[in-house]
Amino acid sequence: MFTIFSILLGTFAVGLPAYVYYYNIKPSRKIAKILKNKFNEYYREFEKEQIDQAINNLSSSDFSLKSFSSTALLLRQTYDFSREQIFNIIDISQKESDFNIINSMEVILAAHPDPLVDNYFQNRFLNTNHINYAMKYFLFSGFDKFISVFLQKIISSPPEKNTFISVISSLKSLSENATIELFNNELFTEMINNEILLKNKSFIEKLFFESKSQNDYEKTSLFLKAKELQIDRNLNKEILESGIKKSEYDIQIKLKLEKYGLVRKNNLILDKDGNEQKRKIFAYGAFGPITVNEVIVIDGINIPIEEIPIDK
Numbered sequence: 001m002f003t004i005f006s007i008l009l010g011t012f013a014v015g016l017p018a019y020v021y022y023y024n025i026k027p028s029r030k031i032a033k034i035l036k037n038k039f040n041e042y043y044r045e046f047e048k049e050q051i052d053q054a055i056n057n058l059s060s061s062d063f064s065l066k067s068f069s070s071t072a073l074l075l076r077q078t079y080d081f082s083r084e085q086i087f088n089i090i091d092i093s094q095k096e097s098d099f100n101i102i103n104s105m106e107v108i109l110a111a112h113p114d115p116l117v118d119n120y121f122q123n124r125f126l127n128t129n130h131i132n133y134a135m136k137y138f139l140f141s142g143f144d145k146f147i148s149v150f151l152q153k154i155i156s157s158p159p160e161k162n163t164f165i166s167v168i169s170s171l172k173s174l175s176e177n178a179t180i181e182l183f184n185n186e187l188f189t190e191m192i193n194n195e196i197l198l199k200n201k202s203f204i205e206k207l208f209f210e211s212k213s214q215n216d217y218e219k220t221s222l223f224l225k226a227k228e229l230q231i232d233r234n235l236n237k238e239i240l241e242s243g244i245k246k247s248e249y250d251i252q253i254k255l256k257l258e259k260y261g262l263v264r265k266n267n268l269i270l271d272k273d274g275n276e277q278k279r280k281i282f283a284y285g286a287f288g289p290i291t292v293n294e295v296i297v298i299d300g301i302n303i304p305i306e307e308i309p310i311d312k
Contacts, residue, residue: 051076055085058092058101070104077108086112090120099130106133113141122149126156131167135174143178147185155193164200169207176213183220192222194229201226231304256298263311269296270311 050072057069073089081089086109093105106124109117110133117137125134126149138146150167157163172179182188204226208217217223256262261272269277277296295302 047079048082051079051081051085055088055092058096058105063098066098066101070101074104074107077111081108081112083114083116086114086116090116093120102130103133109133110137110140113137117141118145122146125149126153129166131170135170139175139178143175143181147182147188150182151188151191154196155191164196165203168200168204172207176211180213180216180220183217183222186221189221189225192225197222197226198229198233201230228306231306256301256303257308260298262296262298262303262308264308265311269308 054069054072057065058073060066060069089105089109093102093109096102096105106121109120118141121134121137125131125138138149150171153167154164168179171182204217204222208214211217262277263270271277277298295304296308297303
């Protein structure tokens with residue numbers, strides 16, 4: 001009798017927890033999961049309605065309502081806006097006249113890469129002076145995609161607007177690395193107007209003077225192009241002042257190089273007898289001598305360092 005009782009008691013002790021789990025706890029967990037999913041679904045729908053309502057309020061004639069809704073949207077800028085909502089925000093931004101509301105909408109747009117937003121910020125960048133958020137968007141969503149837009153902005157603007165200065169200054173303040181990338185871009189370097197580049201050469205040097213990217217800048221394609229243009233302009237100026245034709249001047253340089261056997265070796269300029277030749281600074285920049293314009297003066301002829309062959 002005791003043995004039977006012990007068996008029943010043991011079975012009850014094992015079976016009761018299993019019964020409680022399968023008939024009480026497990027169903028409760030399923031119910032809790034269903035309720036959680038229902039709540040999340042409800043909250044997402046509620047939040048979407050709130051976002052849609054705030055966007056609609058931006059078209060209201062009540063300025064206080066517009067301002068409140070703009071702030072509410074700005075506080076939810078990390079929200080996963082639908083494409084329809086993005087489209088509506090862009091549409092409102094294009095029609096809005098209040099800069100505070102426009103800026104709030106552009107903060108939101110700048111954090112949500114999309115072809116629609118690409119087009120919005122490209123148009124904004126090209127056709128207005130309000131380019132800060134456009135640049136932030138370009139940097140956030142892939143700067144290399146928009147280099148052609150920078151080129152278009154600079155070369156299509158009248159020279160008196162100093163667009164080159166405003167664009168490059170703004171870009172460098174946001175990202176020196178992106179500025180270096182722009183200056184190394186083959187298309188940008190090739191297409192940038194020579195006059196624009198020479199006009200702003202000193203400005204760029206000042207912009208990078210003693211910055212952490214100065215050495216990187218001095219290796220860029222744009223720097224090398226500006227350097228060559230400046231040397232050529234200085235030589236042309238000297239030719240005009242002396243009355244010598246360009247072809248004659250080139251021949252004179254060649255003859256002087258052959259006569260004296262000048263070579264560049266270990267950063268020194270040596271003649272055929274190994275004597276070091278003194279350099280002369282031919283032009284000056286905003287912060288003192290521009291070493292890229294150094295020359296060697298031979299018999300009254302300024303020979304650019306770049307013209308002297310390197311001794312191999």
